[in-house]
Amino acid sequence: MIASRRTLLTALGGLGLLAACDRVAPGASTGSLTDLRGRPVKALGEGGKLSIDDGRYLVALSLIHPDPVSLLAAWSGDVNRLSPEMYAAFLAKSPALGGLPKVAQSGKPFDVEAVLAARPTTALVSMDSGPSDAQAAQLEAAGVSVAFIDFFSHPFENQSKSLALLGALIGRSEQAAAFNAFKKARLDAIAAKVAAIPQDRRPTVFLEPHAMNTPDCCSSPGKGNVGDYIAFVGGHNIGADVLDQPSGKLNLEYVIERDPDIYIATGGPHMAKAGGFVVGPGFTADQSLTGLRRVAGRRGISTLKAVREGRTHGLSHQLINSPIDVVAVEIMAKWIHPEIFGDLDPRRTLDEINTRFLAAPYRGDYWADLRSV
Structure with missing residues (x-):
């Protein structure tokens, strides 16, 4: 019930x-x-x-x-x-x-x-x-x-x-x-399904904002910010276990020890100079995947279970921290619980926001999936 x-x-x-x-x-x-x-x-x-x-x-x-x-x-x-x-x-x-x-x-x-x-x-x-x-x-x-x-x-x-x-x-x-x-x-539709997910079926997630923006690893949400998205869709944000503020830094050794089930890197056009994950109307799907492979192939990150088993994803940072982040929530729900949220269509949601609400619509693609590196 x-x-x-x-x-x-x-x-x-x-x-x-x-x-x-x-x-x-x-x-x-x-x-x-x-x-x-x-x-x-x-x-x-x-x-x-x-x-x-x-x-x-x-x-x-x-x-x-x-x-x-x-x-x-x-x-x-x-x-x-x-x-x-x-x-x-x-x-x-x-x-x-x-x-x-x-x-x-x-x-x-x-x-x-x-x-x-x-x-x-x-x-x-x-x-x-x-x-x-x-x-x-x-x-x-x-x-x-x-x-x-x-x-x-x-x-x-x-x-x-x-x-x-x-x-x-x-x-x-x-x-x-x-x-x-x-x-x-x-x-509400997502929350109703998440409420029925037992705690032991909530995958561990490492989300790295602006991955490769600096040489050191690893930026992470803590309690608040994007970490709230992960919790909302039934995931367990490993950053929230050690960071009391909305964002901060994790040691690479900690990330490797936790060996998360899912790895998500955020990026966008601003990551082009750093060679990170680029995505948006100015980039092709191949360019996005090349950047995501480079991010996931770094020392330590490449050894994670999430990368080895093909649960590696890239999300445009421009989709979060604004009201249209409902699209990002739907995307993460599909990534974290594909068996439950396979019917979600984030692309359709973004198209409806573009049509019904936005004065300046979002064009192009804003996320990518990497099956292996």
Whole structure:
């Protein structure tokens, strides 16, 4: 018998993943908005503009607005987080993007002066790497509202709330609710099946973000971030056993000792110079497989059971840390439990997102499978 919804949450480790999909930005229905830190935020109003500290917020806005660039006073300029192809698509649709002022991207020191110079109505910032309290107070004293959102650290808990807040900020709540409902239906279907999987049937997974970006190994999600995706689809993230933060480093010796059942490398156009996994509309299937073979053939990684037995995969990093990561969730579900999720069609899901929601659609392929090296 399928577990109750509350039981599902317990089965998923108490992450509160499904319940979060039901929530909207606090106060959104009453006209008083609060961000993910519980701070009051003003709606943009007519002619209002945003600054964003992560290019992937442009993707989020494009799900609910036909011309998201028109809403921006400044952006982070982090083309690789979008992919050069997606940047080109946004630029072709809205040439003004090329001339927008730049602000510091999330993960780097916050630049109050750059935001103030751009004169946004609201600074949209990342919850775990945005301005300090003192910097936020400085912006607000100058008349710039500050809204903290999160598509990165705790995606299942915070993404739907963040998109709902964006919708309320720009007067597109109905569109945000439509996408959140679309995504929730797919996540609920996966969760219902995962709840019935015993713990001893949950494969161990090593996911290496930006594999080969640096000579040393091994970057990994910990508790949060992409690690939440692995847990959600019924896998066991080996990084979460030793990393309390959303991301960090594992010793190669630890990875070899754990000998995971499944290995997943993330990459994209930004990995071309490093010789890593490249994928997207600018690359052929052969180029993607060549890069993935190179990643999987490194010292230590090549000895893993996952590589020897052909359970090695590559995923575009551009599919995660934004609301379209439901596609990545479906992909990982098929990789981790192919016997249960063989009926999922991530390509069809992405096509539907392109058709129904995105102002700048995703073209090309964004994942690959390697049977052997």
